[in-house]
Amino acid sequence: MKQQMPTNEPGRSAPPCPNLMIVTRQFGASGQPWIWRQVSGIQGFKKQVVWWKRENTVSQPRNDFEEFQISGDPAPYDNRGRWLHRSRTAMSGNFYASVGKERRQIAELMAQLHPGVILCYFGDMAMRLLPVALEQKVPLVAYLHGDFLFKTNRWYRWSLRACLEHFAAVVVVTNAERDWLLKHGVPSHKIHVVPCGAPISVFHPVRDLGNSELxxxxxxxxxxxxxxxxxxxxxxxxxxxxxxxxxxxxxxxxxxxxxxxxxxxxxxxxxxxxxxxxxxxxxxxxxxxxxxxxxxxxxxxxxxxxxxxxxxxxxxxxxxxxxxxxxxxxxxxxxxxxxxxxxxxxxxxxxxxxxxxxxxxxxxxxxxxxxxxxFNSDIQTEILQKILEGACVRAARTFV
The missing domain is CATH 3.40.50.2000 (Glycogen Phosphorylase B;)
Structure with a gap:
């Protein structure tokens, strides 16, 4: 698929990519409101959110983005069929890669949406999408979030090591993750520590409550x-x-x-x-x-x-x-x-x-x-946006 990437003229910053595909296993989860905040806050892209499971549509509603559902098992590499999935992906070294019908579904959706860059929450989703992203020459940014599965799950660790060099950028939320990535050969310029933060315009103190109870x-x-x-x-x-x-x-x-x-x-x-x-x-x-x-x-x-x-x-x-x-x-x-x-x-x-x-x-x-x-989430989202724009600029230089 031919990508229409933004040009990078000398002395001028490239405009953001027109289409941003955002991929997450579940969107709107009660324990992950920061994902919805980031998706809603990113500007300058036509945003396309792809998910396997959708929750809390009232408190985390659709804003200025489209939504698309992928059918099938949300986590075939973790459930009962994980050994079959591992056998089908063993040759690639990426035990989280999409296969079969799901891979075709993802490839068809990407061909339809023409993303200029992909943002994946979290490591498993990034590894799941990576083979198709490489085939279609779309830069993929992996957003890890401190689950530290590379310490506790050897299948995740092996797969992540095989995929790291192919990510356009890796976003982490802790310095501990950054240290692990550096130790495993990821160049420092590709690693970005971006804590989720909180919207300080929403969360602010109330003084003089007059309540004697603690x-x-x-x-x-x-x-x-x-x-x-x-x-x-x-x-x-x-x-x-x-x-x-x-x-x-x-x-x-x-x-x-x-x-x-x-x-x-x-x-x-x-x-x-x-x-x-x-x-x-x-x-x-x-x-x-x-x-x-x-x-x-x-x-x-x-x-x-x-x-x-x-x-x-x-x-x-x-x-x-x-x-x-x-x-x-x-x-x-x-x-x-x-x-x-x-x-x-x-x-x-x-x-x-x-x-x-x-x-x-x-x-x-x-x-x-x-x-x-x-830790102002508005500022953190702006940083994330610049990372995505940078991935587009580098892709424009590479996929020509």
Whole structure:
């Protein structure tokens, strides 16, 4: 397929590509509002969002982009048929590559849409689309997001190593990911650290609440890796010192039922309230009413958007130095960092901030300033847009 790429005249920056294909396994997921924000915020392209699963069409509606669905298994390389899929892709060394009917469907859609560049969330999608992108000479930008599967899944690691040199650019959200990519031969100019950030125009503090109770908040996908059960256990210990405090839990996920049972077992039903998933406007409204944000992430973590949202609202954070969290939270400056699994230390950190309003305000103000200066999602989206435009310029030089 002949690509109509923008020219790059000396002394002039090339205009952005007319068509941008954005590919994600699920679009509108409650735990990934930042994808919708980025897609909505990117300008200068005709945006075409391709997905296998669509969620939350009310809170994350279609804006200035088209949507296209790919039928079939959203993750054939992870489900029951993974061994068959691996056998069909073994010769390529990319065990995540699309094959058969799905590959033909993707190729036909790309031929129809004529993308000038492809943005894939996340590594599995990038590897899935890469063979077709190479065939049709379309630059592909891979957006990794701190899942660190290259550390825990050998099939993912082998495949990623085979694909890295073919990506037009790789976007990551943590410095740890960048270090791994550099170690495995990716040139530094192709790696871009772009944390998701939060819309600080939406998430901002509310002063003089006039509420004597101390309110903690958790906001995340309710999954094992978020350590919600440990946060609740720490809150239970903390209540022995500050029995009037409350904990609000926002979000949904596979562990919600287990967490609700844990709350009942610990006799915390009057102190821990589950609100489920809410849209960003409601979350911003609720978050600003709270005093302290907590998240006990375990083993892996990208750049948690909810932490930046809390920072933007002027809340100090108590969390673990996992993945990109240590890039966000500065210990004893914008919050407190504790070791994974240390419930006692988390409870004592909660007590420390609960007892010292001046310290809470000091950390919260520093957090708010850090969020505004380094993690404004509008600015991060502009950076992502320039990366995509740059991929187009380089492709124009190559595919002629």
């Amino acid at each position: 309110n903690f908040i958790m906001a995340s996908r309710l999954a094992e890796e978020k350590g919600c059960h440990l946060s609740i256990a720490a809150f239970s210990k903390f209540l022995k010192i500050f029995p009037a405090a409350r904990l609000s839990v926002f979000g949904d996920g596979p562990q919600r039922s287990d967490l609700e049972q844990l709350v009942a077992k610990l006799n915390l039903t009057n102190r821990v309230i589950f609100h489920g998933y809410v849209g960003q406007l409601e979350l911003a409204h609720q978050m600003a009413k709270h005093d302290i944000f907590i998240q006990h992430s375990l083993r892996k973590e990208g750049s948690p958007v909810s932490i930046v949202e809390a920072m933007s609202c002027g809340l100090p954070t108590i969390s673990t130095p996992v993945g990109g969290i240590s890039d966000l939270v500065i210990d004893k400056v914008t919050g407190l960092l504790i070791d994974e699994g240390d419930v006692g230390r988390m409870a004592s950190s909660m007590a420390l901030l609960a007892a010292d309003e001046d310290l809470r305000r000091k950390y919260g103000n520093a957090a708010m300033e850090r969020a505004a200066s380094r």
